[in-house]
Amino acid sequence: MISKEDFEAFVERLVKEDHREVVGVQEKGDKFVFDELKAAKDLRLDYDVTILPPKKYFMPQRETLVKYKVKDGHKAVNEITPRIILGIHPYDLEAIRQMDKVFSDTYEDKNYLKKREASVLVGVNIENVSEWCFAGSMGTSTIEEHYDLMLTDIGDKYAIEIGSEKGFELLDEADVMEASEDDISAVKKKKEGVKEKFEKKLDLPPEELPILLERSYGNTDFWKEHSEKCYSCGSCNLVCPTCYCFDVKDFNELTLDEGERIRQWDGCLLEEFAIVAGDENFRENRYQRYRHRFMRKGRYIHDRFGDIACVGCGRCGSHCVPDIADPTEIYNDLKEVTK
Amino acid sequence: MNRHSIYEPENAKILNIREQTEKEKLFEIELESGEPLDHDPGQFVELSIAGVGEAPISITSSPTKEGASFELCVRAVGNVTNALHNLKINDEVGIRGPFGTGFDVEEFKGRDVLFIGGGLGLAPLRSLINYVIDRRDEFGKTAILYGCREPCEILYEDELDQWDEMTNMDLHQTVDRCPEGVCWEGNIGVITTLIPHVDFDPDTTIAAVCGPPIMYRFVMEELKNRNLPDEQVFLSLERRMKCGVGKCGHCQIDGLYTCQEGPVFNYADVKDVEEAL
Ligand SMILES: Cc1cc2nc3c(=O)[nH]c(=O)nc-3n(C[C@H](O)[C@H](O)[C@H](O)COP(=O)(O)OP(=O)(O)OC[C@H]3O[C@@H](n4cnc5c(N)ncnc54)[C@H](O)[C@@H]3O)c2cc1C
Ligand code: SF4
Ligand code: SF4
Ligand code: FES
DSSP states (O other): OEEHHHHHHHHHHHHHHOSSEEEEEEEETTEEEEEEOSSGGGOOTTOSOBSSOGGGGTSOSEEEEEEEETTTEEEEOOOOOOEEEEEEOHHHHHHHHHHHHHHHSSSOOHHHHHHHHTEEEEEEOOSSOOTTOOHHHHTOSSOSSSOSEEEEEOSSEEEEEEOSHHHHHHHTTSOOOOOOHHHHHHHHHHHHHHGGGOSOOOSSOGGGHHHHHHHHTTOHHHHHHHHTTOOOOOHHHHTOTTOOOEEEEEEEOTTSSEEEEEEEEOOTTSGGGGEEGGGEETTOSHHHHHHHHHHIIIIIHHHHHSSOSOOOOOHHHHHOTTSOOOHHHHHHHHHHHTO | OOOSOTTOOEEEEEEEEEEOSSSEEEEEEEETTOOOOOOOTTOEEEEEETTTEEEEEEOOSOTTSSSSOEEEEEEOOSHHHHHHHTOOTTOEEEEEEEESBOOOHHHHTTSEEEEEEEGGGHHHHHHHHHHHHHTGGGSOOEEEEEEESSGGGOOOHHHHHHHHHSTTEEEEEEESOOOTTOOOOSEESOGGGGGGGOOOOTTTEEEEEEOOHHHHHHHHHHHHHTTOOGGGEEEEOOOOOSOSSSOSOTTEETTEETTTTOBEEEHHHHTTOTTTO
16 A cells, blocks of 8 residues: 555656656646656546557557668667556556567567566556446456556555566555555455446457357458448557557668668558558458458457457547447447347 | 577578579578578578568478578569669578478378469479479379460479479470460460369379469369369468568468468368458
């Protein structure tokens, strides 16, 4: 346990004294973002959802993979900033758990994994629910593992759960006290209570998604109808905490004898995503790309890694201008028509 | 691959370049380490040209080839492939790999083998053809069907002659068309017109098929007419690739990753996958 006052002092000390960069959720206009903290008072642990998930710290929108000199060949690069990240909601922690799995499978992606290792994840249980969020239906409104520390707001203090050695060490500098029986039950109540707060809901248990999606793959009319207004803008990919597709490009210095190979986020909704030689596009219709995103979230990743790759954050739905990306609408409709 | 990063290419040197046609060249390459690639027939590498980028290219030489070098047969179509065509002997390139799933040679052993290649599809097939030739007694009868659009596009001409002369190996060639004035005494017609000419036993034969996407549908139909079971057909598919290691997402065929489960697939596994063929 820590009083809110002491917590702010603790964060202030981290900002001033810790050698790592301290990142936290802050207000930006009428929205919230993860950004470097300049002062503890800017931290907003009562936020509803951030524009982008914290994924950007492990897989930046643009990062250098390799530097080359035309004469000396290629050298791997990994630009790592050690960070303490404050205020991650449970659904985003679940997304990070899934990304850790993806990037360590078969070929270890050290560009991602080393950045992950160099960071401390401080979670916070959800105080305010965004109108688009359906974490309650996805089982991601709370999480019992996969964080270093987890905070719960219980009035004038935060309960702190320790999830790892890293988290324990971080607390070294904090004025914490033992939790009482009452504190423990208050946390429990908080976690149970949040499940009821979501307005958006899935009408089926998420475990049924893979089979539902498999059955409806060939329902072309359904996918055409729902994707009719899609601009292929890719926003639903960019804001998603479990989208990780990327493009790779070379950029030369003006001298042309050296440069770097960078990776940047890409999205399967963009038209050029699957074009190959002779300009054959294997997903040339909008509905195919649109369908691919849902298949991937609810079925393909599940078949490969055993996870439903949608954590219910609702970001895709809230960022889609024609309002056709909300997964609850799609899945609920799909259940309706696939009876 | 125990490099610092799965994205870091290893330096390699071009040992030899042989022009094949107007658009294709055969590059013999060796890693700076002097180690062999240690690949399976049908696998590919990511070829890197500093300042231009990377392209997935099938390894066209067999792992049974002598020496540590390997070969790539490359058609100049875009940035990386044209840049490669501009390089000279002793120039450096970068190599990552070998990647993907190649032909499962164990499946082929003890069987008659039917190779069907269209155009540049002969490049990946050649790694398996030469493997079979180098271990001739482990395989049964073989036949190679090879089709191009025009006679000027024919690859590996010297080698085709050698294959033709081998006993126990049947070579059939065709071109879609032959412009006036070009000398061509062989078949004219698409590759499927060759299939009725080969005599094979569907019980003991296994087929390896590589070619442009459009070719597969017709070839499969023809093989089906000859009662070859789907499980006995392997084919190599091409998709856009940005990483080769199952991360970037570009190469997906529905839920399959061409760079991991492929590029060589068993036909039975992909025939009902809508995005595959
Ligand atoms: C597993 C595999 C094996 C291959 N083996 C060979 C081979 O042995 N020899 C050979 O010459 N080519 C091979 N290719 C095709 C080769 O990778 C592409 O031609 C190459 O990537 C084009 O790169 P570029 O930079 O020269 O062209 P770009 O400048 O990138 O583009 C030129 C054109 O090629 C298309 N293209 C881009 N990337 C790919 C891609 N990965 N596959 C197909 N088309 C693409 C573009 O849409 C564009 O139409 C293979 C492809 C795969 C996936
Ligand atoms: S955000 Fe909406 S419009 Fe944009 S690609 Fe996604 S579904 Fe289509
Ligand atoms: S698909 Fe949408 S709701 Fe699901 S995790 Fe991605 S952005 Fe969030
Ligand atoms: S090429 Fe990147 S996932 Fe297959």
